[in-house]
Amino acid sequence: MTEQHRNADAYPQRIVCLTEEPTEVLYALGEEHRIVGISGFTVRPPRARKEKPKVSAFTSAKIDEILALQPDFVVGFSDIQADIARELIKAGVEVWISNHRGVDGILAYIRRLGAMVGAADKADAYARQAEQHIAQVQAAAAQFRQRPRVYFEEWDDPLITGIRWVAELVRIAGGDDVFPQMAAESLAKHRILADPGEVVRQAPDIIFGSWCGKRFRPEKVAARTGWESIPAVRDGAIHEIKSPLILQPGPAALFDGLDALHAVIAQWVERRGG
Template sequence: MLIKKSLALLSLAIILVLTGCSAQNTAEKQAQKPEYIATDATGSKVELDSKPKKIVSLMPSNTETLYRLGVGKNVIGVTSSDDYPAAVKKVPVVATTEINVEKIIGMKPDLVLGHASTMMYSKDSYDQIKKANIPLFIVEDAQDFDTAYKTFTQIGDLTGTTTEANKLVSSMEATDKQIREEAKKRVKTKAKVWLEISPDLYTAGKGTFINEMLTNIQATNIVSEEGYPQYNEEQVIKAAPDVIITIYPNAKEAIAKRSAWKNIPAVKNNRIYEIDPSIVSRPGPRLIEGQEAIFEAVYPE
């Protein structure tokens, strides 16, 4: 009887050990399940087992977002166009007009953030990065605030900063709401605005951040076409804008000297303003600052 009891206890002990091992294995498997997941602009799902400690950013807006989310210290490679924040100037450059794939692979990053706007001429480079088994996430080419907010959240999900991304979006939405409400109070007659991107009269129309910003502040864009069309002088003169906004250096002086434009209200009244292009066209966290800048230029208190 004693022997049977001992055997029963031994069997129970073995079962408990095996059950414990099984539970441990299950827990380990669950812990190994990818927690940092997002689906990129190409429809590919990127899954990371742990927070990326080494990140390469191939677009200035991606870089700004990473720094704003508090993971700038993890950025180990950027493009030659990255200029904000100041700390990014100390980060190694891995892309100029072309992506230095060998340099990126040699860095062994945990995550590379590409961008849909460069797919046409960077596809081969992106493919090589993927073949090297380096996680690559193609960020959507945002042209409106809602899509930009989506990309912030996706980058947050991949880098373990979802909470920070949600706070960023909430803050920008709150500021946007304040600007819209103030615009409705302040604006009695909508100002007509001409946005000049370059001296050869390329501008911004529907489906662009600048057009959305003008709409949000109760202003009228004289451009009705989609995207970034090129205008001629006659079109601008005929539209008679009240305000001219430019995003390239020394534009104000050059525009003021155009003899054919002397009777345009914006020129006559010296209402030509230069704004930093990175805050009105770069799909990053400073977009709301761009909207504020345009609002104060078009409707100064």
């Protein structure tokens, strides 16, 4: 056995990804051959849905089907997947549950996952590409003479505000999140707005919506009692960001998600003379 072959065998060969972001990262690194199962919510990259069996949702998983794939490594995200992780660990499977919540955490996640599969150099290059993209958007946003106040809605019933990496990306894109203190809360239950009138009082210039798992309805947002006085509602500045682009703590948010936020904010600024 060659040294190269021994080194290759030292890394996981059969990986199950319980969420989309490890799948997207591994495909981007050219390591997709290691993946034997993915989340049913995976849409990036599109070919993954055709090539890999879907064995999990977000809060549930087909444990027997996962075990039948004989994984030597399972990757998941957050405390919400603790029960899935426990069942797999009890069955003798090695499991890594990441719990990053900010932009820096996403970048570190890319590097860490790459290192775990023996692709540290490729992962570092990919993370540096993301860092360069972030810096470019940030530099463009620094030229804005005005910064809009932004309300990001992650769910509508109850109202849930955006998580930390979303608030950070809004800031990078050129806006200011109107609920920064809530964005620091990692759990959705701690980001619930008990009083929808609080959004009215914050008077955001732009409203972004990304309702995880269902289509965002701007007309429903605009029709909420008392919201007609909000600048974003009055000016028709209510925009959807597709959840796969922004609510996955992976590459999509740093590239397409950030670009989508920046495009809307730049348009708002342009309409007000820069």
